[in-house]
Amino acid sequence: xxxxxxxxxxxxxxxxxxxxxxxxxxxxxxxxxxxxxxxxxxxxxxxxxxxxxxxxxxxxxxxxxxxxxxxxxxxxxxxxxxxxxxxxxxxxxxxxxxxxxxxxxxxxxxxxxxxxxxxxxxxxxxxxxxxxxxxxxxx
Numbered sequence: 001x002x003x004x005x006x007x008x009x010x011x012x013x014x015x016x017x018x019x020x021x022x023x024x025x026x027x028x029x030x031x032x033x034x035x036x037x038x039x040x041x042x043x044x045x046x047x048x049x050x051x052x053x054x055x056x057x058x059x060x061x062x063x064x065x066x067x068x069x070x071x072x073x074x075x076x077x078x079x080x081x082x083x084x085x086x087x088x089x090x091x092x093x094x095x096x097x098x099x100x101x102x103x104x105x106x107x108x109x110x111x112x113x114x115x116x117x118x119x120x121x122x123x124x125x126x127x128x129x130x131x132x133x134x135x136x137x138x139x
Contacts, residue, residue, distance in 0.1 A: 005048040006071040007062055045071055046138040053136050059112045061138055089114050
């Protein structure tokens, strides 16, 4: 069913007016320094199931931060299927909990990994340097 579907991804939910970073910044909780006023909202359509260019394995290419809807469907029609896929991605057998220690380094492949930052360091300050490598086009 998913093999031929494409989904619309947008930076609106995170970086748009009233988006996650905008709202958290107003509460003094932003994890990143972003000039929301100068962010360009981008939209792109990608396959829901893509093939990893190195392993050849199929993977789900949807996430709750940027996937808006399926092509040729509106948000309301897309929501039940997307919610099902997000729940599937969060299953325990697909989960890794990284235990941070001083000088820890973590790498993951955003093409086949969902990232969820958990505030498990209450009262402490975490300093992080993030690097994003320009990748290939999803196919």
